[in-house]
Amino acid sequence: MTTRNGSGYARYSCALLLLACVLVVSTVDALLLEASQTFFTAGFNGVYIQGPGALLAFALLSAVADACLVVGLWALALAWLSRRRWTVMQKLASAALFSLTVPLGIDFVFYQVGAVLGRMASIPILWEVSGGGFQLMLSQAALHAVPLAIVLACAGLAGAGAVWGIGRLQRATGWGSDATVPTPRRLWLGFGALLVGAVVAIVSADRIEPRLSVGLGPKPSVRLLTGVVRLVTDIDRDGFGLLSRPRDPAPFDGSRHAFALDVRANGVDENGFAGDLPADVRAPATVVPEGIDAAGQRRPDVLVIYLESFRADRLGRSRNGHEITPFFNELAREGASSERAFVHSPYTIWSRAQLFGGRIDPYDGQDTWIDDFKALGYTVAHFSGQDDSFGDSVALLGLDRVDHFYDARQDADRRTSRGNSAGSLQISWKVLLERVDAYLTDYSQEQARNPTGTPLFLYVNLVDTHFPYTHEELDDLLGVSPLSRYDIKAKNAEGVRATYDNTAANVDLAARRIVERFREATGGRDHAILVTSDHGQALFENDLLGHGQSLTADQTRAPFILWGVGGDWPEPLGIADVRGLLQRNLFEVPALEEKGSTPPRARFNLDPSRAVFHFMAQIRHPHIIGLRSAGGLVSYHLDREALDLYGPDDAQREVPAEDRRRAFDELIWSWESLREQVDGDAERRDERSRKRPGAA
Secondary structure, three states: OOOOOOOOHHHHHHHHHHHHHHHHHHHHHHHHHHHHHOOOOOOOOEOOOOOHHHHHHHHHHHHHHHHHHHHHHHHHHHHHHOOOOOOHHHHHHHHHHHHHHHHHHHHHHHHHHHHHHOOOOOHHHHHHHOOOOHHHHHHHHHHHHHHHHHHHHHHHHHHHHHHHHHHHHHHHHOOOOOOOOOOHHHHHHHHHHHHHHHHHHHHHHHHHOHHHHHHHOOOHHHHHHHHHHHHHHOOOOOOOOOOOOOOOOOOOOOOOOOOOOOOOOOOOOOOOOOOOOOOOOOOOOOOOOOOOOOOOOOOOEEEEEEEOOOOHHHOOOEEOOEEOOHHHHHHHHHOEEEOOEEOOOOOHHHHHHHHHHOOOOOOOOOOOHHHHHHHOOOEEEEEEOEOOOHHHHHHHHOHHHOOEEEOHHHHHHHOOOOOOOOOOOEOOHHHHHHHHHHHHHHHHHHHHHOOOOOOEEEEEEEOOOOOOOOOOOOOOOOOOOOOOHHHOOHHHHHHHHHHHHHHHHHHHHHHHHHHHHHHHHOOOOOEEEEEEEOOOOEEOHHHOEEOOOOOOHHHHEOOEEEEOOOOEEEEOEEHHHHHHHHHHHOOOOOOOOOOOOOOOOOEEEEOOOOEEEEEEOOOOOOOEEEEEEOOEEEEEEOOOOEEEEEOOOOOEOOOOHHHHHHHHHHHHHHHHHHHHHHHHHHHHHHHHHHHOOOOO
16 A cells, blocks of 8 residues: 655554544543443442552553454454545544444443443343343333434444545645555554453453453453454353353363353263262252142231332331331231341342242243232232333233232333333332222222122332432431432442431331231231342442342342241241242141231241352353351352352351362352252253143
8 A cells, every 4th residue: 555754743643543542432431331330439230449550450451452442443444445545534534433433332332221221230131130131132222222323323424424524625635645554464463462462451350350350341342352252262162262251161172161060970070160069969948839728728818018129137227216117127026027038139030030939040931929829819919119021020920910910110100210111110109009009999899899708919019229219209207318319429328328228218108008008908807918128239338339249148138027927937048938938838727826816927947057049140150159058158259250258247257278168169069959950940841841732
């Protein structure tokens, strides 16, 4: 390619333009990272960095990765333009625009998808939480498809117009005639050197400070580079290559990778963790739903109050001289409550499906407790302050089989959330209470007209404690000044907790009114009440805000109150145990019970041999797994290869290397045993489906 050597700034236009492209990409990435994840100041479901050293390291690693991508895109663009009779400045401008369009276009698309689906930890997590729901993600993103297409089309037209104008200007005035176009060979050599540097930077980030990897991961340059490197180095085509996390234990054996099912006692460690699965190890015990014999059963009216992002440690606590949850405290004193109830996976979709279905690995179309109550002749009513279609929840929960259904979509115009997408829509407890009250009025009138004694199963989901923990319809019950969502930062941690506590007090008041209305509408009949939640919420403990990032108690412990339910309930209790335990205990007639006698009370019994298994987000390919027992929590982050041990108070503890190894082996073998169990259940369901009449 012929170029002209000259003097002046034009000689350096290529280098300056390259540098400008790198700076633009890095800057925009940083701004979007802060806007979407508050990576530099802390925010909901986010990990953040602070301090000059960490910020400088991030800037350097980011620049290396972006420079690699930009130079590579320049090389591709100029190779394609080499045969076109364009001016030098047109070619440089086109290469620059191309190198900006790819990363910034990816940034824009991912930012929009994140805005539609809600602020969660990452797009991979969103994929897993929706059960690999690419269709769900697309259907939600389609709500913004038209404006997104318009923006991209306008950007493309503006870029084409700029290149055309530059060509006309250079031909007319000779502007930029001294500029030179780098040879493809030089660019590819530069790309190769930067590629090595970028790979070293990405690997180093994991070793230097794992939080750096959290920030680098969403960058388009890192996404593309790691994807290409993994694809090229995935020799055995099992989906794992260099830079894959977790690592591939056998790069040349496609049957062995981190998420392969470990075959019991076959002498091979298929997944590379803790050796071969021993023959005598069993999965952690769970209470399996077995069905109900309806003959002669007690049939109380049942109310389930399901809370969103509600921390169990708010029960029994006070702020500014006021009890945060006076009604829940009263209900617990009259009935029974557990301080050792935990969710398996701190995500609403999975946790709620585990509660309804009584399975640690729920699936679309599963039978749920809705079927239990319908089989006993109950009227089943479902009320939710959020959009319960999100994440294919209708199929997971069996909501198509309820007698009365209401969720926030029916009052979307009265929402308290900024958006009305499936992942973010919320309404106030006051609106929800109006709807519950109206339904119970109709129910009681129908019962008066037809006094058949048809019992009621009523589910009410209160969501006000979801991020940003406050809205304009809440009352000031604790004498606090709630923070706006823009003030939710680590430096305001105590204010965030005060804001959250006031909302928790509002939810407690809502529960009191719902229970009072429920008891009134059912005429004081024999009844039972269950209060629990989908997960907890980190409020800047360990520098985290939100849920789904850790398995510690602030995110996985759930309030669990039973009123009017008897029987024995083992601890620690997993949320998937609840359906089976209700089948076993709710419908039993207590000994010597007479009408008007004291309601039965559950007995919570600590079992030192019992453990609750945790995982995020899906059991077949989790990011973090954990085992919770009476002695504390063992947690392993597969992506970062980090093992953490916690005591009963969730304080991290150090133990001898031999004990760490034993704890690690027990955790891995529990996971592998559960994998074996749930995969076997899935195979049996598939087999029954194939044998069903009319099946293809």
